[in-house]
Amino acid sequence: MLKLRAFDRPAETEFVVKGGHGKAFVVGVGQFLTITDVQGQQVGDFFAWNRHDPREYLSPHNTRLASSALVPPVGARFVTNRRRPMLVLVRDTVGRHDLLVACCDAARYASLGAPGHRSCAGNAEEALREIGVVVPRLYDPVNLFMHVPVGVDGALTIEPPLSRAGDSVGFRATMDALCVLSACPMDINACNGGTITDLHVRIRNEADWL
């Protein structure tokens, strides 16, 4: 794999991902990625690929096994389908996310009686098209801030997120990553507390919350 030199590193940046829409961006190895829930109760479907080989991608399923947890704690390594660490969770003011369920897509909204609704799968495809990148296929996302409690009998429920305005997660990248964040447009169930709002992305060379 290509070693990223300091001057190849993506520039520090920050931007808003509009509620219901998606955005693609790159993070360089060693950089810090902070995703903030601006107004609270907004889920962010997060997808990522090895920037140098899109056949390697962030895998929520391998991440659960690697951290022996349904919701990986601070310090956990978020790994790829090849079980290599891509991001390390270094800060989390919420502690409640989902790594179990598939992202919303056209079929999901059709089944809910809302054909043509915006979806995280559609947002991801749109965001990748915008930067001219083709990836082999979307994999399952890490659903940041999504609150899916598991009952004792294994029953799942979709509850409003526990995140409040300004809550955030911070990762340190251990691999050059191409990322997509979709501010989930689901307004039919409790997933986003009923209101679709913005997320904020910040990429820094140093941890800026210290």
Next chain:
Amino acid sequence: MREIVVPGGHGRAFEARAGQYITLEDLEGKQIGDFVAFNADDRDEWLSPSHTRIALMSMTFRPGDRLVTSRRRPILEVVADTAGVHDFSVPACDPSRYEIFFGIEGHRNCQENLAEALAPHGVDPVQIRDPFNIFQNSPTSPDGVLALAEPVTKPGDRVVFRALMNLVGAVSACPQDFLPVNGFRITDLRIVVSEERPC
């Protein structure tokens, strides 16, 4: 009726038409079968754990449940289950599992077993995603910690599915022999594809 024995630690593929029954039997007990299935007419549509979890709103399945594909269409109906404990949250073991976690190179693994078995059926290895781990016991504690425990199955325990579309599937009798997941003994499984509902 077609009967296929899956040798312990290896994989075997099968085909089933819509309406047929697929029985997976744990012949000696405590043996996981990593199970994958694809739409026979489009290998890009597969039995999907993450879509099934949200379709069932559950981490587990029971008789009467319909498991769905990556396009949210029902592909299998659970007809009978004498085991009651299965997993569809843990990825298949693969070379990286043995190499990175345990420092073992060249261990047999479910991912390659499934790929080997499915190659003659036109399934590309990259199309093989997360499996249903039939008979696997991976309990989650109330605080969300995952454990890897011994299966609860006895010899002869089985799961019966009905195919809801024409499908190609495969089962790997998991070769993991040093964690409790197969009771430290790798044994055979049996797949039966039948027109009649097994009694």
